Amino acid sequence: MQASIEVSRDPAVRYLLRIGDTCLIQAQRLAEWCGHAPILEEDIAMTNMALDLVGQSRAVLTRAGALEAELGGAAHDEDQLAFLRDERDFLNPTVVELPRGDFAITVLRNFALATFLKLLWERLLGSSDAELAGIAGKALKEARYHQQHAGDWVLRLGGGTDESARRLRAAVDVLWPYIPELFEADEIDDHARAIGLGPRWSELADGWQAEVLPVLDEAGVAPPAARAFRSTGKKGVHSEHMGYILAEMQHLQRSHPGGVW
């Protein structure tokens, strides 16, 4: 089996890995619907969005690997970073690794994440890293569409049948405890903010609430009360679900090192 790589501990690299991993794992969960969506057209729509996210992840991981080399470490390419890192070196927030669940969970998570990523890409347009700013310009258009498409589905499920509304309410209860992690501040964010790489994610909280809560309200669902629980995926401490995703995602490269199409 192909051994794991050592990844830089530099906070700027880790800031980029958080973004790239968030897109990558969210893409993996969305892609699980390929061939299983409720209707053919939505099957294609979800796969399109997954592919947009894979593209964003590729670009950001490529930049992270190049930055490792600029900082004097070993350079890694996108494939090494995606397929040869251990679970503890993945820095996505826990919410994206939760099982895909039913269509309501998928739709609601997609809406929450697309809104978050849209706000993040907007801020990254002004990044001191020209390449990251360039990636943001392309990704922003994609995230806007994802938000619109998923947001429409939230309204449709909320205002649809008793069953769809019940499932949407259940989805809010499942996902909401994992949302605060997105906006937790730490030293990685402080560093990124200080060097102009990107915003602290905590700075996106108000904008996110302003765009998400009215849609939930219109859909007739209320978020559960805040709790003390904090998930810790961004620090590399993941839920029990993460290992299974990586096993599936990394199996080929680990078993057949360097294998290509």
Added chain:
Amino acid sequence: MSPVVTPGTLPGPPAEPIDRTAKSTEWPLWEVFVRSKAGLDHKHCGSLHAADPRMAIQLARDVYTRRQEGTSIWVVRSDQIVASDPGEKGSYFDPMADKVYRHPTFYELPKSVDHM
């Protein structure tokens, strides 16, 4: 509550309202027309099922413009299209077969006139 709500809370361009009365398990069929670039016609490229106009436009985008096929999309409910009767094909179209003089092929076009 009014059955049709405007998704004003959603960011993005103004779009068709979401029709919340569409609860049937059989969504209507829509014909999709895509314009490949400015100045060209919208061309029929296929059909899809969707609950309302807003969903039809989004799904048309996802299904029919994935490979940069389009810059503009029209969707039309298939049941709104009035079609000629296939049984009348003979009387409708065959009489044109022997009227070659209706084609402007007897003119010499100057070389500078393209694409006629």
